[in-house]
Amino acid sequence: MNTIVKNTTPFPDQKPGTSGLRKKVNVFQQAGYLENFVQSIFDSLDDFSGKTLVLGGDGRFYNRHAAQVILRMAAANGFGKVLVGRGGLLSTPAASCVIRKHQAFGGIILSASHNPAGPDGDFGIKYNTGNGGPAPEKITDAIYAKSLSISRYRTLDTQDIDLDLIGETRLGDMRVEIIDPVADYTELMQELFDFDRIHALINSGLFNMCFDAMHAITGPYAVEIFEQRLGVTPDALINAEPKEDFGGGHPDPNLVYAKQLVDIMFASNGPDFGAASDGDGDRNMILGHQCFITPSDSLAVLAANAHLTPGYKQGLAGIARSMPTSQAADRVAERLGIEMFETPTGWKFFGNLLDAGRATLCGEESFGSGSSHIREKDGLWAVLFWLNLLAVHKLSVRDIITRHWASFGRNYYSRHDYEGVNADGAGELMEKLRNLTGNLKGKRYGDYEVAFSDDFSYTDPIDHSVSEHQGIRIGFTDGSRMVFRLSGTGTEGATLRVYLERYEGDTAKQLLDAQDALADLIRIADDIAQVRHYTGRDAPTVIT
Ligand code: G6P
Ligand code: ZN
Numbered sequence: 349m350n351t352i353v354k355n356t357t358p359f360p361d362q363k364p365g366t367s368g369l370r371k372k373v374n375v376f377q378q379a380g381y382l383e384n385f386v387q388s389i390f391d392s393l394d395d396f397s398g399k400t401l402v403l404g405g406d407g408r409f410y411n412r413h414a415a416q417v418i419l420r421m422a423a424a425n426g427f428g429k430v431l432v433g434r435g436g437l438l439s440t441p442a443a444s445c446v447i448r449k450h451q452a453f454g455g456i457i458l459s460a461s462h463n464p465a466g467p468d469g470d471f472g473i474k475y476n477t478g479n480g481g482p483a484p485e486k487i488t489d490a491i492y493a494k495s496l497s498i499s500r501y502r503t504l505d506t507q508d509i510d511l512d513l514i515g516e517t518r519l520g521d522m523r524v525e526i527i528d529p530v531a532d533y534t535e536l537m538q539e540l541f542d543f544d545r546i547h548a549l550i551n552s553g554l555f556n557m558c559f560d561a562m563h564a565i566t567g568p569y570a571v572e573i574f575e576q577r578l579g580v581t582p583d584a585l586i587n588a589e590p591k592e593d594f595g596g597g598h599p600d601p602n603l604v605y606a607k608q609l610v611d612i613m614f615a616s617n618g619p620d621f622g623a624a625s626d627g628d629g630d631r632n633m634i635l636g637h638q639c640f641i642t643p644s645d646s647l648a649v650l651a652a653n654a655h656l657t658p659g660y661k662q663g664l665a666g667i668a669r670s671m672p673t674s675q676a677a678d679r680v681a682e683r684l685g686i687e688m689f690e691t692p693t694g695w696k697f698f699g700n701l702l703d704a705g706r707a708t709l710c711g712e713e714s715f716g717s718g719s720s721h722i723r724e725k726d727g728l729w730a731v732l733f734w735l736n737l738l739a740v741h742k743l744s745v746r747d748i749i750t751r752h753w754a755s756f757g758r759n760y761y762s763r764h765d766y767e768g769v770n771a772d773g774a775g776e777l778m779e780k781l782r783n784l785t786g787n788l789k790g791k792r793y794g795d796y797e798v799a800f801s802d803d804f805s806y807t808d809p810i811d812h813s814v815s816e817h818q819g820i821r822i823g824f825t826d827g828s829r830m831v832f833r834l835s836g837t838g839t840e841g842a843t844l845r846v847y848l849e850r851y852e853g854d855t856a857k858q859l860l861d862a863q864d865a866l867a868d869l870i871r872i873a874d875d876i877a878q879v880r881h882y883t884g885r886d887a888p889t890v891i892t
Contacts, residue, residue, distance in 0.1 A: 350505050351424045351520065356380045362388065362495035364488040366694055366836055368474025370460045373410050376471045380501075385491075386418055387501035389456070389475050390425045392490035396453045398428035402446045402476075404438020404529060405458025406565040406628040408465035409592040412436050414458050414473065416508045423522035424502035427453075430522065433529030436511050437590075439565045439629030441718070441726035442533040444480035448722060449532050454478055459565075459628035462600035466593030481699045481723030530572045537729065540659030540721060541736045543577055549739040551579050556619035559731065560609040563587045563595035566625040569728055578735075584619075586612075599626050601633035601715055601727070602892055603640060614638050621738060621745060625727030631715040632727040634734055636745020642862075642892075644674035644761050647711030649752050650733050651680040654709065656740045657733065659721065668698050668707040670714075671804050671819055672831045672847040674761040677711065683756070692806050692818040693836065695725050700810035713763060713847065750858070757853040760865040764888035765835075766844040766879065774834055774842035777882035781820045781832055784876070788822060793872040796824040804831075822876065827851035830873045844883060846873055863891070 359378070362369055362385050369385055376382050390396075401422050405411040415436035422430050431450060432438075438446065440457055447455045460472030475483045475491070483491075504520050516525045537543075549555050559574055561567040567588040574580045582588075586608065587595060598605045601624035613622040613635045622635035634641040641649070651667050654660035666687035667677050681688035689707055691697035695716060701707035702720045711717040716725035734745075741748060766774075788801040804818040819833030828850040835843035848866045852858055863870075874880060 351502055352505050353500050353502055354383070355500050356384055356498060358496050358498050359384055360496070363492045364474070366696075367461060367482065368457070368472050370463065370470055370472035373467055373469060373471045376410060376414070382414055382417055382473070383421065383501045383503065384495055384498050385473060386421050386456075387425075388491045388494035388498055390421070391494045391498075392487055393454065397426040399453035400429045400431060400450060401427045402431045402438070402443055402450070402452045402455030403436070404433035404443050405436055406439065407435070407437050407590045407592065408458075408460065408471065408594065408627065409467055409469065410471045411458045411592075412511065414471070415511060417503075418456055419509065419519055419524060420504040420506060421502060423519040424504045427522055430524050431527050432511065432524060434512055434514055434526050435529070437529045437565065437568070439529075439533070439569060440724050441630055441722055441729065442529060442569070444476060444722035444724040445533045445536050446527070447476060447478065448480040449536070452478065455480075457628070461628050462598065462626040462631065464594065464598050465627065466596070469593065476723070479699070479703060479723050482696050484696070484699075530569050533569065534572055534577065536721060537573060537732055538577075540657065540729070541732045542658055542739065545739040546732070546735045547578050549735070555621070555738075557584050557621040557623075557735075558586060558609060558612050558619045559584065559622070560586045560601070560606055560624035561588045561590070562597055562599035562601070562606065562624060562626065563589065563591045564599040564625070564627040564629070565590060566629045566728060569629065573728065573732070594627060601626050601631050604890060604892075606633060610635070621734070623731040623734070625731070626715075629727050630725040632717065632730040633715055634730065634745070636749070639746045639749070641745065641749060642674070642761050643711060643713050643715050643717065644669070644676050644759065645749060645752070646730065646734075647673065647709065647717055648676035648680050648756065649737070649748060650717065650730070651677050651684070651709050652752060652756070653737050657736045660708065660719075664708040665705055666701070666707040668701050668710045670694070670697070670712040671821065672763070672833065672845070673711060673713040674759040674849050675827070675829070675851070676756070676759040676761075679756045689809070690806075692804065692815050693833070697806070697808070697815075699723060700808055704810045706809065713761075753858045754855045757851055758858040760850045760852060760860070760862050762848050762862045762866050763892050764846040764848070764870070765890040765892075766846075766883045766885050767889040768841045769844060769883040769885065771842040773882045773884065774844050777844065777877055777879070778820065778832065778834060781877055785820060793875065794868055796826070796828060796868070796872060799823045799825045828869060830869060832877055844879070846877070846879065846888070848873060
């Protein structure tokens, strides 16, 4: 089997974004496009000769083909071994788990997260380092630089291998081990959570759940964990069969895209517990019967109750949340007497805190939560965490959240998105707010008085790197807050996100609808930022 060196020319658009390189499938289908990027990854890494690489993806269209290409290139570039999930599958959290457990050099994950899939959809590829987390900017910048000057890539002259057969085979001098994509991950979940207790709850006859895999990667994981290990009946899993086009859907677990699940949960005879995960399995949404748990509240509940699960019974070192995530978890950290970190948006900002053992739980308002068990956010982990708490407390989801609010107070919270607005207008709005931040302190708006306002800047406590301009914060004396930032993931024009939060300590006033409870702040936000004027919109496109 011969290594061959193929000549190639650079593509100018291979700059990795927040989560690797994401492009339309037909962009990846250009001759040499995938190969150039993969060679650029390998050319950016220090000596990996003879070492182990992990490979898998969310199963979307082009996943299988890309896996074969990458295997040949890994062999030609000198990796000693590749661990690949059967069928080329691994959820993002499972890939992180496998990299850590097998002390691999790194891993390649094939995914464009919740972006639609299929021949007309998106494909993506990202590199994770030996700690199981996304490559730091130093590496992604190097990949981009290499991609701009690439002139050749290495591959093998050989046939595809059978990706569906568990066991070891060889490609040139390299070993390829096809592994069960769910085994290591399931084992880790079993260490963290009390499966016996959850099994007893599920089989008590008093509890019903519904998990929506949205035709994406979590299907096989849900079947193994919920059905095989915990005894749920198959009808409790919906859209559990992974499809290359995700069934034509948009696998993002929120109230808009997981509508089928939401309808089931809000029906009068709906189940007690519901959850969904996204395309690559790192996001989660938690629901009770006729009850939605915001990701911010979910983080706070998990933190307050973590000591009740086997994996976290020693307590938490600290909690970290992204800046726009509500301050509900801060109140828990304060009560527990542990550190609380407020980081910029993006899971990568948790990496140093997790590696240094400063934070145990992390969460983002964008439906992400996770912990030090891996270095990615983890959808099924959050679902199992909730199931463990439900099994311990023997209360409904609604009772758990209302008791939490009664004990800690409620941070009413909502995010208003103005999607696809004019980028210049959105930029002007942010610029105007930035200029205002110095002069708002002490100003009164109705019942609210501004306590502070700034353009959020973060100094990483571990490596002291500074990230500036991460969003405008306006805090009020009663603990209420509003945040304005532009999305870093949108594709058309600009997306303005307005995050609103009001603290309510009085138990008698904690059961309002969030939009009603936040009505004054919503008006004040528009008044201060002149959202209608700058976006030309009368109302947000999405409210969560
Ligand atoms: C991705 C990242 C998340 C982040 C989110 C923010 O999903 O993985 O860590 O919270 O983007 O998106 P936004 O559109 O608000 O910049
Ligand atoms: Zn994802």
